[in-house]
Amino acid sequence: MLTKESSVLRSTSELLDKVNPRLRSVMIPWIMRHPRIITALGRMSRSFRKCEKLRNGSAERGVIVPPALILSITSACNLQCSGCLAVAAGNVRRMTPSANLSSYDMDHIQWKSIIKQGNELGVFCYIVGGGEPFMYGRLLDLVGEFRDRLFLIFTNGTAIRETDFERLKSLPNAVIVVSVEGSKDITNDRRGNHVYERAMTAMTHMSSLGILTGISVNINRANVHEWMSSDLLDHFTERGVRLAFLIEHIPTRAVLEGTSIPLDESVLTPDERSAFRTKVLEYKKTKTIFLIHSPGDEEYLGGCVSAGRGFAHVAPSGDLTPCPVSNVATHNLTRSTLEEGLRSPLFTEIRANEHLLETEGMPCALFAHPDEVVELAERVGAYRAGERS
Numbered sequence: 417m418l419t420k421e422s423s424v425l426r427s428t429s430e431l432l433d434k435v436n437p438r439l440r441s442v443m444i445p446w447i448m449r450h451p452r453i454i455t456a457l458g459r460m461s462r463s464f465r466k467c468e469k470l471r472n473g474s475a476e477r478g479v480i481v482p483p484a485l486i487l488s489i490t491s492a493c494n495l496q497c498s499g500c501l502a503v504a505a506g507n508v509r510r511m512t513p514s515a516n517l518s519s520y521d522m523d524h525i526q527w528k529s530i531i532k533q534g535n536e537l538g539v540f541c542y543i544v545g546g547g548e549p550f551m552y553g554r555l556l557d558l559v560g561e562f563r564d565r566l567f568l569i570f571t572n573g574t575a576i577r578e579t580d581f582e583r584l585k586s587l588p589n590a591v592i593v594v595s596v597e598g599s600k601d602i603t604n605d606r607r608g609n610h611v612y613e614r615a616m617t618a619m620t621h622m623s624s625l626g627i628l629t630g631i632s633v634n635i636n637r638a639n640v641h642e643w644m645s646s647d648l649l650d651h652f653t654e655r656g657v658r659l660a661f662l663i664e665h666i667p668t669r670a671v672l673e674g675t676s677i678p679l680d681e682s683v684l685t686p687d688e689r690s691a692f693r694t695k696v697l698e699y700k701k702t703k704t705i706f707l708i709h710s711p712g713d714e715e716y717l718g719g720c721v722s723a724g725r726g727f728a729h730v731a732p733s734g735d736l737t738p739c740p741v742s743n744v745a746t747h748n749l750t751r752s753t754l755e756e757g758l759r760s761p762l763f764t765e766i767r768a769n770e771h772l773l774e775t776e777g778m779p780c781a782l783f784a785h786p787d788e789v790v791e792l793a794e795r796v797g798a799y800r801a802g803e804r805s
């Protein structure tokens with residue numbers, strides 16, 4: 417006779433296998449070492465299946481709802497990393513420790529409303545970024561309020577307070593993904609003195625508390641050589657990290673600037689891109705850490721998953737954009753509903769023009785078709801996110 421726990425474990429295992437067999441083989445051993453989260457997993461598995469049904473119902477009503485919504489929850493950040501994409505996209509405004517951006521950023525009630533709308537439409541996962549999400553004081557209130565939804569929180573790891581660590585122990589629906597560049601020197605060079613040490617301390621502490629952690633890496637010409645050796649992945653895996661987001665550097669220029677602005681020198685060359693992809697596919701077979709490679713895995717899924725295909729993005733101001741780097745919008749969610757935004761010509765036309773979602777050897781599809789994106793944005797009356805808040 418199966419106990420309640422073992423039946424939850426079995427249905428979770430089936431669900432993870434359906435999402436990705438590799439995810440199951442990495443996560444089930446971790447879950448077995450942290451049985452206290454099994455009850456929460458039962459709740460989340462039921463919610464995952466309910467969300468699929470809700471999204472199918474939404475599609476029948478003509479609105480494509482992504483399984484994930486990216487929330488740039490604050491435009492504040494306590495670091496000044498060189499080449500910050502969030503700054504280039506206008507999602508970070510002032511990087512001062514005591515930033516008060518209430519005039520620009522949405523408030524707690526507005527964020528709760530967006531998550532409630534997303535839940536009703538069938539969104540299951542909220543990917544929280546910024547700026548630095550732990551600069552947003554009520555972040556864990558949101559995670560605690562929506563316990564049947566998954567929150568992937570992308571942080572620089574240096575703004576998490578002791579009280580946050582304690583609260584995270586009782587929030588198994590939160591996964592903490594810490595940004596690093598690679599080794600200590602290369603991370604501190606880009607992110608600032610001692611940022612690596614502080615991020616590692618946070619990661620090791622969270623693993624010891626049984627909080628599921630991951631890393632996020634901006635793969636660029638300065639660090640790709642380090643990630644071509646498996647030592648780094650092994651280093652993080654030994655410290656309890658179970659997820660790694662390997663995101664190839666995207667040119668830091670605004671979408672609306674078209675082809676006039678040259679690409680930056682951090683973008684991988686085509687040879688580096690293909691060598692790195694080969695290496696990632698090898699790691700996916702051999703490493704006990706679950707890897708997500710962008711855009712490599714998207715190309716595998718038929719191209720870019722922005723504009724509601726896989727996700728959509730809400731800027732700190734409330735503007736709904738196709739993704740965090742494509743800073744164009746037609747709807748602001750302080751004045752429109754999420755459904756109205758997802759039904760917008762900006763989203764429907766990007767999805768309808770499938771070729772716009774092909775990366776064509778570039779790390780980002782929208783940057784592979786700059787003039788067409790500008791033309792489309794102008795045709796649907798899009799504005800630069802943050803300029804109409």
Ligand code: SF4
Pocket residue numbers: 493494495496497500501502503508511546547548572
């Ligand atoms: S921590 Fe993130 S948002 Fe803050 S400056 Fe660095 S890259 Fe930008």
